Amino acid sequence: MKWDKVITSEMEYQNALKRLSEIFDAVPDTPEGMEAELLVTLIEKYEKEHFPVSMPEPIAAIREVMERKGIKDKDLIPVMGSKSAVSLVLNRKRPLTIDMIRNLSDFLGLPVEVLIQPYEINGDRKVGV
Structure with a gap:
């Protein structure tokens, strides 16, 4: 199949x-290498549109980074x-x-976009910036 358009269906x-897995290790700047680069771009575009990844909830994201980096509550x-x-x-x-959002973003390396999302307070009320 010639890749001259965006991917528009699950079959494509x-x-x-499948094709990318066949040519994944192709040498860059060769016809197969350029095809692999094009396929990566087309696949990423299709996945972004059809399989969006939601951002993590702010408090869960903070706790996950703390755990991963060995940060204790007192360090915050x-x-x-x-x-x-x-x-x-x-x-x-x-x-x-x-x-807090600015400081946590700098300290933990979390994007501000994650920290400003609405989240639950006291199990019922949503808050956010």
Whole structure:
């Protein structure tokens, strides 16, 4: 199959994946290497449109990064202002503030877009920036 258009169907997508697996290790700047690069671009476009990945919920994202990096609650005190602020936010009793979001983004390396999403406080109320 000649790849001269975007992928528009599941069958075309599966064919593109199959072909890419055949030529994945092709040398760059060769016809197969250029075809592989084109297929990656077409497949990524199709996947972005048909299989969108949702962003993680803010508090879950914070906890996941903390666990991965070995960060303890007490390590967030300078970032969030106080021990009680850390506890209240991580236990969903208080929402993140703009300053906390900025500081957490820098400290944890989380995108601001993740931290500003609405999330539940006290199990019922959604908050967000």
